[in-house]
Structure formats: structure tokens, C-alpha cells
Amino acid sequence: MVEETTTREHEAYERIHAGRDFAELKRRYIGFAFPMTVAFMVWYLLYVVASNWANDFMATQVVGNVNVALVFGLLQFVSTFLIAWLYARHANRKLDPIADRLREEYDREVGR
Amino acid sequence: MSTHDSMIPLAQDTSHRPVTVTLFVLVVLVTIGITIWASRQTRTATDYYAGGRSFTGVQNGFAVAGDYMSAASFLGISGAIALTGYDGFLYSIGFLVAWLVALLLVAELLRNSGRYTMADQLAFRMRQRPVRTAASVSTVVVSIFYLLAQMVGAGALVSLLLEVEGDAAKNLTIAAVGALMIFYVTVGGMKGTTWVQIVKAVLLMGGTILITVLVLAEFNFNISDMLGGAAENSGAGQAFLEPGLKYGVDTTTKIDFLSLGLALVLGTAGLPHILIRFYTVPTAKQARSSVLWAISLIGAFYLMTLVLGFGAAALLSEDAYGQVADSAGNLASPLLAEEVGGGAGSNGGAVLLALIAAVAFATILAVVAGLTLTSASSVAHDIYANVIRRGKATEHDEVKVARGAAIAIGAVAIALAIPAQDLNIAFLVALAFAVAASANVPALVYNLFWKRFNTRGALWSIYGGLTSAVVLVFFSPVVSGKGVDANGNNLSLFPTDVDFHWFPLDNPGIVSIPLGFLLGWVGTMTARDRTAEDKYDELDVRALTGAGAEKAVTH
Numbered sequence: 001m002v003e004e005t006t007t008r009e010h011e012a013y014e015r016i017h018a019g020r021d022f023a024e025l026k027r028r029y030i031g032f033a034f035p036m037t038v039a040f041m042v043w044y045l046l047y048v049v050a051s052n053w054a055n056d057f058m059a060t061q062v063v064g065n066v067n068v069a070l071v072f073g074l075l076q077f078v079s080t081f082l083i084a085w086l087y088a089r090h091a092n093r094k095l096d097p098i099a100d101r102l103r104e105e106y107d108r109e110v111g112r
Numbered sequence: 113m114s115t116h117d118s119m120i121p122l123a124q125d126t127s128h129r130p131v132t133v134t135l136f137v138l139v140v141l142v143t144i145g146i147t148i149w150a151s152r153q154t155r156t157a158t159d160y161y162a163g164g165r166s167f168t169g170v171q172n173g174f175a176v177a178g179d180y181m182s183a184a185s186f187l188g189i190s191g192a193i194a195l196t197g198y199d200g201f202l203y204s205i206g207f208l209v210a211w212l213v214a215l216l217l218v219a220e221l222l223r224n225s226g227r228y229t230m231a232d233q234l235a236f237r238m239r240q241r242p243v244r245t246a247a248s249v250s251t252v253v254v255s256i257f258y259l260l261a262q263m264v265g266a267g268a269l270v271s272l273l274l275e276v277e278g279d280a281a282k283n284l285t286i287a288a289v290g291a292l293m294i295f296y297v298t299v300g301g302m303k304g305t306t307w308v309q310i311v312k313a314v315l316l317m318g319g320t321i322l323i324t325v326l327v328l329a330e331f332n333f334n335i336s337d338m339l340g341g342a343a344e345n346s347g348a349g350q351a352f353l354e355p356g357l358k359y360g361v362d363t364t365t366k367i368d369f370l371s372l373g374l375a376l377v378l379g380t381a382g383l384p385h386i387l388i389r390f391y392t393v394p395t396a397k398q399a400r401s402s403v404l405w406a407i408s409l410i411g412a413f414y415l416m417t418l419v420l421g422f423g424a425a426a427l428l429s430e431d432a433y434g435q436v437a438d439s440a441g442n443l444a445s446p447l448l449a450e451e452v453g454g455g456a457g458s459n460g461g462a463v464l465l466a467l468i469a470a471v472a473f474a475t476i477l478a479v480v481a482g483l484t485l486t487s488a489s490s491v492a493h494d495i496y497a498n499v500i501r502r503g504k505a506t507e508h509d510e511v512k513v514a515r516g517a518a519i520a521i522g523a524v525a526i527a528l529a530i531p532a533q534d535l536n537i538a539f540l541v542a543l544a545f546a547v548a549a550s551a552n553v554p555a556l557v558y559n560l561f562w563k564r565f566n567t568r569g570a571l572w573s574i575y576g577g578l579t580s581a582v583v584l585v586f587f588s589p590v591v592s593g594k595g596v597d598a599n600g601n602n603l604s605l606f607p608t609d610v611d612f613h614w615f616p617l618d619n620p621g622i623v624s625i626p627l628g629f630l631l632g633w634v635g636t637m638t639a640r641d642r643t644a645e646d647k648y649d650e651l652d653v654r655a656l657t658g659a660g661a662e663k664a665v666t667h
Contacts, residue, residue, distance in 0.1 A: 005650060009660060016659065017649040025656055033216040041377070044209045048373040051202055051355035052366040059354045064336030065343065069198055069354050076205045077411055083212055084407045091400060099396075099657040106659035 012109040016102050025098040032090050040083055047072055128450070128462035128469075132274060135470035140292065143308050143477060147296050150304035156665060157507040160301035160514060161228040161489050162391040164665035169398040171310060173405020176389050178309030179482040180207075180380075180406070181316060181413060183265055183475045184541055189414070190448075191441020193421020194428075197342070197352035199359055200421055200441075202369070204414035206376030211410065213381040213553075215403040220396035221560050221655040222387060227662050230384045230552065231494045234559050236654075237647035238567040241499045246574040248494040250551045251384040253578060254544045255487040256525065258385070259480055261540040263289060263529035266476045269442060273469035283530050289476060290526035296481040297488060297518040301511075302392060305481045312478035317409060319471040323445070323464070324416040326452035327423035338419070341426030345433070352425070368617045372542060375621030379545030382552030385486040394664035424448040432456075438599075446472070484525070488518035535605055539590035539618060543581065546621045550577030550628035558632050560655060563648040565636050572635030577628025584620035589613050 005013070016022050050058055050072065058069035154160055167175070185207065192200030226232035231247030266289045267282040276285075296304050331338040339353055346352045359369035380386065390399045424436065424444040428451060436444045446468045450456055453464030492514035497505040505513075554573040558565040585591060593611030594603035602608050654660050 005660075010650065013650040013653045013659070016653050016657070022653060022657070026652070029656060037213065037216055040209060040212050044206070044377055045370075045373070047205070048202075048370055052360065052369060055354065055356055055360070059350070065339035065350075065353060066336055067350075067353055070339075073198075073201055073205055074415075076209060077415060080209055080212060080407065081411060084215055084404055087216060088400065088404055096397065102653070102657040103659045106653075106657070110660070 006110070009110050012106050015109075016106060019102075021098055021102060025095060025102070028090075028094045028098075032087065032094075036083055036087065040079065043079060044076065047076055127457060127459075128465045129275060131462055131466035132469050135466050136274070136473055139470055139474045139477070142311065143292070143296065143474075146307045146311065147300035147304040150300040150307060153303055154301045157228075157511050158662075158665050159303065160511045161493065162388075162662075163302040163306050165392060165394050165662065166664050166666075167306060167392045167398075169393060169401025170405055171306070172389060172393050172398070172402035173409065174313040175306045175309040175392070176386065176402055176406040177409040177413070178311075178313035178316070178475075178478050179385055179389060180410060181313070181475065182262060182479045182541075183269060183472050184261070185414075185417070186316060186320075186475050187269070187442045187445055187472055190417045190420035190424065191436065191439070191444040192358075193418065194424040194433075194436055194444035194448075195441050196358040197346060197348060197422075197425070198355050199357050201418055202355065202359070202373075203376070204417060206373050207380070208407070208411050208414055210377045210380035211403060211407045213378060214386070215400070215407065217560070218381045218387070218556060219390050219399045219403045222556070223390045223393065223396045223399040224658045224661040225560075225651055225655045226391060228388065228391060228493045229490045230387045230556070231490065234555060234570055235498070236651050237559070237644045238570055238641075240503070243567055243570050244494040244498050246571050247552075247555070248490045248499075250547065250574050250578050251490040251494075252487045252521075253582075254384055254547050254552070255483045256521070256528075257540045257547070258383075258544040259483040259487075259521075259525050260528055260532060261537060261544075262476060262480050262483070263525055264532050264537055266480070267529065267533055269472060269476070272439065272442065273446065273472065279533075282533060286529050286533075287526055289480060290522050290529070292477055293480040293484050294519055294522035296477070297485045297522070298515045302485060305478075305485050306389075306392060308481055309478045312474040313409065315471050315474050317413065319467055320413060320416045320420070323449050323452060323468065324419045324423075326464075327419050327427065327448065330423075330427060330452060338422055338426050342422040344426075345428075346425045364616050367622065368619055371617050371619040371622035374625055375542065375546040375549045375619055378553050378621075378625060379547075379549035382548035382556065383544070384490065384548075384552070385482045388486055388489065389482075391662070396658050396661070420445050420448060423452075427451050480525075484518050484522055487521050488514050491517040491521070536590075536602055537605065539585065539605075542619055543585050546581045546585070546619060546624060547578055549621055550581045550624035551575075552577075553625075554628040554632045558636070560651070562636070563645055563652075565632070565648075566639055566641035566644040568639040568641070569632045569634075569636030573628050573632030576631035576635075577624055580627045581620045581624040584615045584617075584624060587613050588615045588618055588620065590618045 060068045062068060062071055158164055189200055189204050222233055225236055230251055231244045234243045234247055263286055267286040270285045271282050296308055343349055343352045359365050393399050393402055428447060432447045446465050449464040449468040450461040454460035492510050496513045497510045551574045554577060555570045590604060592604050592606040593613040596602055
């Protein structure tokens with residue numbers, strides 16, 4: 001019923017899954033992606049809530065006609081660009097080397 | 113996007129019309145040329161569904177941005193800012209932040225574990241037929257809602273930009289847009305559609321950068337002056353620059369906005385037409401690069417809409433600003449372009465207005481093509497090849513069915529969009545995001561990160577999230593009982609004398625999203641599926657490393 005894999009492929013997947021390298025890859029991935037997701041969601045919801053219920057604070061003028069609301073909104077852009085950049089750096093340095101090695105092992109084992 | 117039928121002509125003089133028509137024809141000719149070229153490169157099913165997985169991250173990044181930024185965001189958000197000030201900007205932030213969900217949790221893992229459709233990823237370890245049926249139903253529903261909103265908008269917008277009046281002209285526009293989109297999808301497949309989206313994204317960014325620079329130059333690049341001018345001109349004063357003009361009316365509208373914000377931020381990563389774009393690149397690394405490019409383009413674009421919106425409020429004459437209000441905001445960018453080009457009646461104004469109109473037209477074409485391709489792929493690959501033929505269909509038959517499905521879906525969209533023009537269906541885009549967030553995202557996330565997740569959990573979250581979002585909206589004020597606006601336009605789908613609403617919010621996300629997740633959890637815990645659990649290890653390895661993932665086609 002499910003996607004078919006050959007015995008050889010199945011064994012290769014099982015072996016990689018049980019290995020220390022994969023556990024480390026998964027730990028590094030989850031360790032970055034999950035806390036970061038919680039962080040940007042909280043940060044975004046804080047912005048939505050402030051827009052709704054903290055009018056006086058949001059209306060505070062910062063420079064000229066630029067108020068806190070605009071700065072807060074622009075900071076959402078900054079944080080989005082920053083998190084995207086941090087993730088790319090993390091993935092390139094900490095995830096890709098392990099993932100590439102495991103994929104090569106798999107290809108060798110199943111003879112692709 | 114507005115669906116009001118009270119559109120008024122763009123300007124008293126029509127000097128821009130020949131240029132506009134020429135540019136529209138040019139857009140059509142270029143995209144037809146691309147499609148025919150792409151059809152020659154399309155041989156296998158992987159070519160048709162996934163462009164041979166041979167696009168680069170940069171190309172796909174532009175295509176993703178082109179697929180995502182609809183005319184609703186191009187004309188709608190700048191228009192919303194021009195009319196309601198800061199609250200228009202709130203929208204765009206949700207649309208952008210949402211991409212982090214796609215980047216961190218979905219894009220790469222999906223690229224590694226799926227093949228052509230959203231359902232592939234679930235079917236990897238679930239019972240094929242029920243799960244594919246559910247995912248396909250959700251895909252088609254989300255895509256049709258979105259498509260319908262775009263098509264109805266296209267009819268109003270193109271006739272507005274070309275200044276043709278009357279129902280016949282609008283019907284003809286919808287039919288022509290529909291025919292073009294069917295042509296792109298049936299003939300060009302994913303390759304043609306992708307290139308149309310890339311061209312559109314380049315045009316959109318180019319046009320927006322040009323107008324933004326011209327607007328800022330009017331204020332000697334002093335943003336504070338522009339904001340001050342906008343606040344003064346709008347008549348709302350400093351309140352124009354603060355949140356609250358649109359969503360801050362009372363507690364219900366505030367909770368409604370929170371509900372919308374949740375759907376926007378979670379829904380993007382569950383939009384099927386966005387998800388299948390990640391299959392068009394050779395590796396997960398290129399999928400990551402696609403999202404990074406898309407985030408840069410979309411972020412830059414939304415920052416510029418801020419200038420377009422506040423710029424329009426600051427620079428437009430009272431007369432022109434009135435036209436923007438009558439068009440529910442859609443004319444803000446085109447009229448602003450005319451203004452910074454030298455004003456109505458000038459050659460520069462005519463050329464820039466025509467240019468922005470052509471960009472809007474290209475935008476509509478690219479988005480509707482992406483949506484049609486997505487639904488057609490799901491019907492052919494999930495329903496026909498795997499549910500009906502149980503995986504025994506040949507590639508040739510599958511692609512033939514996909515082409516037929518594209519024609520059928522396109523025809524249905526035209527047939528529904530023409531009568532829908534007189535109805536207020538502006539809520540459909542937000543509903544598409546809500547369904548994606550309530551039905552698709554719980555299933556995708558659970559499947560990737562929860563070993564115990566099984567077929568029943570997937571079915572409950574998809575059908576439960578989908579049904580609750582649609583039912584809540586059906587009994588919400590956007591369908592009946594919202595009343596009329598200041599100009600007497602009906603704010604609901606049904607006539608003003610019908611009122612059966614009991615759900616207080618326009619946006620169902622705050623209820624339907626937790627419900628989708630909860631049902632997925634309850635469904636999973638009340639069933640046991642050893643096969644799905646055993647297969648999880650394979651999915652886990654494949655998703656994170658790309659071992660055994662689909663490879664690019666080499667011709």
C-alpha cells in the first residue's frame with residue numbers, strides 16, 4: 001500500500017537511522033529549527049497583539065513622523081531576513097556535511 | 113481585490129490606452145512564445161509536473177515569488193495602505209514572516225520525500241488511496257478558492273485598466289484570461305508555467321523599483337516627509353500612521369485580525385501551489401536557496417508597497433484619491449505611476465500607467481497558471497494514477513489526464529467566475545490560507561516529525577481542518593449579515609436581506625487551526641498503524657539527508 005522500497009534500500013535506511021551520525025544530524029536540525037520557529041512565532045504574535053491592544057505605545061513618535069508601529073513592523077522584516085540568513089549558515093556548516101556523507105553512504109549501499 | 117461593479121473609468125483622458133494595449137499584447141505574445149518553447153523541452157511526466165527538476169535555486173526563487181505575489185498583493189496591499197494607512201501594512205508582514213515556516217520546517221524535507229504533489233509526502237508512509245484522496249480534495253479546494261478570487265479580480269481589473277465598460281467586456285476578459293492559463297498549463301506544463309512566473313517576477317520587481325524610486329525622489333528621499341504628507345492628505349492625521357483604522361474598531365475586529373494573522377503566517381507553508389514548486393529543483397539545497405531568494409524578493413517587494421501606498425496617499429490629488437477609494441484601493445499604484453510620470457495627460461504619465469497595468473496583467477496570468485497546474489497535477493497524479501488506477505497508469509496516460517484536468521478546471525473556473533463577478537467574494541483568498549493552515553499544515557508537520565502519526569490522523573486533520581474552516585466561514589459575516597459599507601456596497605456574499613450567520617469572525621483560523629491539529633492528534637491516538645510507524649525511519653532519513661530522493665532529469 002505504501003511507497004515501495006526494496007529490501008536493500010530498507011536495510012540501508014534502517015542502518016543509517018540507527019547510526020550516530022544521523023542522530024547528530026537530527027539533533028542539530030531540530031535544535032535549530034524548533035526553538036527558532038517558536039521564537040519568530042512569539043515575536044510575530046507580540047507584534048499583532050501590540051498592533052491591536054497597545055495603541056498608545058505603538059503611536060509613540062521616534063523620529064519625525066516615524067512611530068514605534070512602523071519601527072516594530074520594519075523590525076519584523078529585519079528579523080525575518082536575519083533568521084533566514086542564520087538558518088542558511090547553520091545548514092551549510094552544520095547540516096549539509098553530515099547529510100551529504102550519509103547520502104553518499106546510502107547510494108553506495110544500494111548501488112545507485 | 114475588489115469585486116465591486118461600480119468601477120468608474122480610470123481617467124478622463126485615454127492617452128495611455130494605445131500604450132497599455134500594446135504592452136498587454138506584448139505580455140501575451142512573450143508568454144505564448146515561452147510556452148511553445150517549453151513544450152518542446154517537455155517529454156516525461158517529471159518534465160510536465162516538475163519541470164524536470166532542473167531549475168536552479170535562483171530561478172525557482174523568482175518563480176516562487178512570481179507564484180506568490182498575486183495582483184491582490186501588488187495592487188491590493190498598496191491600495192489598502194493608501195486607504196487605511198498602517199493597517200494595510202499589517203497584512204504584508206504576515207505574508208512575509210510566513211516564509212520562515214516554509215524555510216525551516218517544510219521546503220527541504222518536502223523536496224526530499226515527495227515527487228510531484230503535496231499528497232506524495234503523506235502517501236510515503238500512509239495508506240495511499242484514502243490519504244491521496246483527502247490531500248487532493250484539499251489541494252483542489254484551496255486552489256479553486258484562490259483561483260476564483262484571482263479570475264474575478266482579473267475581469268474587474270483588466271477592464272478598469274483598459275477602460276472598457278460593461279459586463280460583456282468583463283466576461284470576455286475572464287474568458288480570455290482563462291483560455292490563456294489553460295494554454296500555458298496544457299502546452300507548457302511546469303516548465304512553461306515556471307518561466308511565465310519568472311518573467312512576471314522580474315517585471316513586477318522592475319516596475320515596483322522604478323515607481324518607488326520616483327516616489328521617494330518627490331520627497332528628496334525623506335521618508336518622514338512622505339509619511340507626514342500621507343497623514344495630512346488622508347484626512348485622518350497621525351492616526352493614519354498608527355494601527356487601528358481598519359482592524360481596531362472593536363474587540364471582535366481585533367480578534368478577527370489575530371485570527372487572520374495566524375492563518376497568514378501558518379497557511380503559506382500549506383499552499384499546494386507553493387509546495388509543488390519545491391519539486392522543480394534538483395536538490396534540497398536548491399530548495400533552500402529558492403526560499404532564501406523568495407524571502408529576499410518578497411520582503412523587498414512588501415517594503416516597496418509601503419512607499420507605494422503612503423506615496424499614493426501623499427501625492428494623489430483629491431480627485432485621483434477619490435478614484436482609488438471607488439476602486440477599493442486597486443487603482444492606487446496605477447494612478448501613482450501616472451502621477452510620478454508627469455501627471456494625467458503627459459506622455460510620461462501615460463507610459464508609466466500603461467507599464468504598471470501590464471505588470472498587473474502579467475501578475476494575474478502567472479498566478480492563475482500556477483493554481484491551475486497544481487490542481488490538474490493533483491487530479492491526475494493522486495486521483496487518477498494512484499486512487500483509480502492504483503499506481504498502474506503509464507506516464508503517458510497520466511500526463512494526458514493532467515492536460516485534460518487542466519482544461520476542465522480552467523473551464524469550471526471561467527464558468528464560476530463569470531456569475532461570481534456581481535458577488536462579494538473578497539474573502540476567498542483569506543479562506544484559502546485558513547484551509548491551508550488548518551488542513552494541510554497539521555498533516556504535513558505531523559507526518560514529518562511524529563513517528564506515531566498515521567492514516568486516520570492524517571484524514572481527520574485534513575478533512576476536519578478543511579470542513580471546519582469552510583463551515584465557519586459559511587456561517588460568518590462575510591457570507592451573510594455583514595451589512596453595507598459607506599457607499600452602499602454589500603459586504604457579504606448573500607443579499608443584504610439574508611442573514612444566517614452565527615460565527616462572529618470573518619476569519620476562521622483561530623478556531624479551525626487548533627482544531628486541525630487537535631483532530632490529527634485524536635485520530636492518531638485512537639488508531640494504531642505499525643506500517644506507518646515502521647516507514648517513519650525511512651521517511652526521516654530520506655527527508656533529512658535526501659538519500660533515495662527523486663533526482664533531476666537529464667536529457
